[in-house]
Amino acid sequence: MPGQPRSTMTATPPVAGTTPSNGEGERLPSVSEAVERVGYGPAQLLAGFLGGGVYLAGGATLLLAGALSDPIGKTFQLRAWERALLMSAIFLGMLVGNSSSGPLGDSLGRRIVIVASLALTFAAGLVCAFATSFSMLLFARHLLGLALGLGVPPWMVLSTEITPAAYRVAANAYSQSLFVAGELYVAVIILCLDPHMRHLEWRSLTLVGIGPALVMAVLAYMFLVQSPAYLATKGQHEQAREVIATMARQNGAPQVATAFRQDAVVVDNSTSSSVVYEAIFGKRMLFSTLVVMYSCFVLNLVFYGVLYGLPQVAESIDTGSTAAVAVVLGCLWELPGLAMGAFFGTRFRRLPLISACYAGMAGSLMCFGIGVASSHLWFSHYIIQGSLLVIKMLSNTAFVVVYQYASEIYPAVARTTGSAICVSGGRLGAILAPVIFEELANYTGSFSGFFLCAAGFAALNSFAALFLPFETAGKNLDDDEMEPVLAKQKSLSDAQKVAMP
Numbered sequence: 001m002p003g004q005p006r007s008t009m010t011a012t013p014p015v016a017g018t019t020p021s022n023g024e025g026e027r028l029p030s031v032s033e034a035v036e037r038v039g040y041g042p043a044q045l046l047a048g049f050l051g052g053g054v055y056l057a058g059g060a061t062l063l064l065a066g067a068l069s070d071p072i073g074k075t076f077q078l079r080a081w082e083r084a085l086l087m088s089a090i091f092l093g094m095l096v097g098n099s100s101s102g103p104l105g106d107s108l109g110r111r112i113v114i115v116a117s118l119a120l121t122f123a124a125g126l127v128c129a130f131a132t133s134f135s136m137l138l139f140a141r142h143l144l145g146l147a148l149g150l151g152v153p154p155w156m157v158l159s160t161e162i163t164p165a166a167y168r169v170a171a172n173a174y175s176q177s178l179f180v181a182g183e184l185y186v187a188v189i190i191l192c193l194d195p196h197m198r199h200l201e202w203r204s205l206t207l208v209g210i211g212p213a214l215v216m217a218v219l220a221y222m223f224l225v226q227s228p229a230y231l232a233t234k235g236q237h238e239q240a241r242e243v244i245a246t247m248a249r250q251n252g253a254p255q256v257a258t259a260f261r262q263d264a265v266v267v268d269n270s271t272s273s274s275v276v277y278e279a280i281f282g283k284r285m286l287f288s289t290l291v292v293m294y295s296c297f298v299l300n301l302v303f304y305g306v307l308y309g310l311p312q313v314a315e316s317i318d319t320g321s322t323a324a325v326a327v328v329l330g331c332l333w334e335l336p337g338l339a340m341g342a343f344f345g346t347r348f349r350r351l352p353l354i355s356a357c358y359a360g361m362a363g364s365l366m367c368f369g370i371g372v373a374s375s376h377l378w379f380s381h382y383i384i385q386g387s388l389l390v391i392k393m394l395s396n397t398a399f400v401v402v403y404q405y406a407s408e409i410y411p412a413v414a415r416t417t418g419s420a421i422c423v424s425g426g427r428l429g430a431i432l433a434p435v436i437f438e439e440l441a442n443y444t445g446s447f448s449g450f451f452l453c454a455a456g457f458a459a460l461n462s463f464a465a466l467f468l469p470f471e472t473a474g475k476n477l478d479d480d481e482m483e484p485v486l487a488k489q490k491s492l493s494d495a496q497k498v499a500m501p
Contacts, residue, residue, distance in 0.1 A: 028261040031232045032161075034244050040167040041251035043225075044159075045174070050224040051114055051158055052175030053216025054151030057121045059182025061148060064209040065090055065141070066308045067190060067327065068202040075202065076134045080442065084434035087308055089138050090145035091300075091430035097149020098427055102420030105154035106276070110416065111226045114158070117151025118217035125210030129203050149427070153407075153420035160407040161229040161415075162247065165474055168408070169345030173338045173400045180338065180396075182212060183331040191324040229412045232260070279414040280421060288409060289422065291464050295354065295402045296426025298461045302361060302454050303395045305433035306388070313372060313384075313447050329385075337393035341400025349473045350405045351465060357398040358462035362455045364390035369451035408472040 029037065065087055073083045097117070105113045124144040131137035155175065163171045186209055194200055225247065231240035241258045248256040280289055310326060344353055364387045371383030403423070410418030433450075440449035 028259055031229050031240060031244075031260050034258065034260040035162060035228065035247075036164045037256050038164075038244060038248045039251050039253060039256075040164050040171070043247035043250035044163050044167070044171055046223065046250065047162060047225060048159065048171055048175040049178070050216070050220045051155040052178040053118055053212070053220055054114060054148070054155050055176055055179035056182040056185075056216060057118060057210075057213040058148050058152070059179035060186045060209045060212055061121065061125065061144065061182070062090070062304070062307060063183040063327070063331070064186045064205060066310075067186070067197060068200060068205060069308070069312075070197075071200045071202045072137070076137070078134060080438045081435070082134065084438040086134075086138060086141055087434040088431045089141040090148070091304065091427050091433075093142040093145020093147070094149035095145075095424050095427035095431065097146040097151075098153055098420050098424040099149075100146075100420075101150045101153045102417030102424075104150070105157065105416030105420070106230075106413065109226055109230050110154040110158035110161075111220075111224050113154040114151045114224065115217055115221045117147055117149075117154075118213050118220060120147035120150065121213040122210050122217065123147070125206060125213065129206040129210075149424075153416055153423050156403055156407040156419050156423075157416045158227050160404070161227040161412070162225065162243075166346065169400060169404050170342040172404045173342035173345070176341075176396070176400055176403075177335065177338050180331055180334045183334070184328065185209075185212065187324065187328045187331050191328055195324045197324050197327075229415075233412050276414040276417055279411050280418045285409070288468055288470060289418070291468055292402065292406050292409075292422045293425030294464065295358070295398075295461055296406070296422050297429040298358065298361075298454075298457045299395060299398055299402060299429070300426040301429030301433050301436075301457060302365065302391065303399070304430040305437055305450055305454060306391060306395075308434045309437045309447060309450060310388075333389045333392040334396045337396030338400060340393060341397040344397065345401045345404065345473075349471050350401055351468050351471055353401050354398065354405070354468075355462045355465040357394050357401065358458045358465060360394045361391060361398070362458035362462060364388075364394065365451045365455035365458060369448040369455065372451065373446055373448040405472060408475070409470055 069083045069087065072078070072086065076082075078086075101113055101117075121144065124140060124147045127140040128137060128144055131140050156172070159171050159175060160168055186205075189205070189208060190197060190200065193205075225243050226239070228240035228243045231237070231243065237260075241260070244256075244258045244260075245254075248254055248258065279285065367383055367387035368391060371380050371387060374380050374383075403419075406422040407415065407419045436453065437447075437450040440453065441447050443449070
């Protein structure tokens with residue numbers, strides 16, 4: 001098969017004339033098919049809440065970082081580029097964390113990396129709260145970003161691997177809604193303390209903002225399940241069966257059979273890195289990987305650029321509300337976007353939906369920039385509020401669909417690494433967003449330049465998404481139709497294929 005690594009997978013030829021079964025003539029399911037039989041219910045909802053803690057911590061931390069830019073700048077007497085650097089340091093750390101989480105998640109397991117991410121987020125936040133200089137705070141912000149970045153790709157993959165195909169996008173949207181919960185947690189506190197956001201005490205607010213990370217770390221350590229697909233690739237079939245049985249009990253279906261067949265896995269550690277590389281950057285997958293990376297780049301540029309710039313825009317021009325209210329509304333408007341992602345992502349194919357989201361973002365970003373540039377006009381705040389609503393909705397819809405797509409197109413042995421590479425490429429957009437915003441504002445004398453620039457990036461992305469070759473909507477991760485995408489080999493003997501209680 002073109003693009004499939006042939007010399008790096010070790011397998012034993014199947015026994016002629018035999019088919020793995022449960023002893024009653026029924027063909028055993030794959031791990032993914034076993035998850036399908038478990039169904040969707042309390043097991044996935046619990047995991048979505050626990051694993052989604054990485055989004056909860058991220059939402060609280062990142063909104064707080066943007067909102068506290070001015071008071072921190074006054075404390076340390078920072079210039080505009082230094083304020084932007086503090087925000088970019090978080091995203092640079094997230095880039096490092098995302099990149100590291102791929103190999104860690106594929107080697108150590110998804111669950112442990114998620115727990116470590118939450119615990120380290122709390123620890124790094126403590127250092128930020130007690131920083132005594134700009135350089136110390138800059139270093140602490142970088143560590144904070146690294147901790148936040150560790151958790152997202154492993155959770156994206158874990159969610160995909162424990163959720164039936166028909167519910168993956170909805171489950172993704174559900175866990176991402178915790179990002180909005182984290183934002184609202186901080187935004188409501190700010191609204192109560194200082195509606196105009198002019199006298200915020202940044203140290204105490206930082207401590208308040210990292211509280212959820214500690215709570216979620218403890219809960220995830222106690223109750224979050226490991227990925228059965230990961231366990232199967234490591235040969236831990238009994239543990240994988242136990243996870244499936246646990247999920248079945250939580251879903252009220254303890255009678256569901258938990259036996260599954262063992263598909264091919266990488267058994268030669270000396271060649272595993274070449275297998276992973278081929279699965280992500282091989283001839284068949286290179287274009288998809290690059291386009292998904294660019295899609296994540298644009299999403300981060302738009303979302304975090306708006307998150308960073310909105311408080312400054314709200315303070316400087318009439319948006320129809322106080323600064324804190326504008327931030328709260330901006331958070332609330334993300335919820336319809338997540339709901340749209342769940343609805344449309346479940347009912348429509350991934351690729352047309354991705355292209356449509358970016359086209360809509362391009363138009364709304366242009367309108368927002370025009371509204372900001374014409375802020376002296378009486379109707380400008382209507383344009384700003386309306387276009388901001390669309391930007392928030394469509395960017396969150398795109399986050400759901402693009403992140404889900406990134407976690408579906410790679411094989412299990414490279415799934416976390418592939419997802420992490422795509423998300424890491426996106427973090428470059430988040431790193432550059434504050435710098436581009438500040439520099440364009442200084443150069444043009446208006447906040448509108450950033451939004452017009454971002455509109456161009458989004459329009460290009462909409463066009464590129466039309467040429468993605470693989471559609472993953474409704475596909476079983478072990479489906480033979482997905483074999484060209486997942487680059488899998490399935491040629492093991494009965495003894496190797498069957499994982500029984």
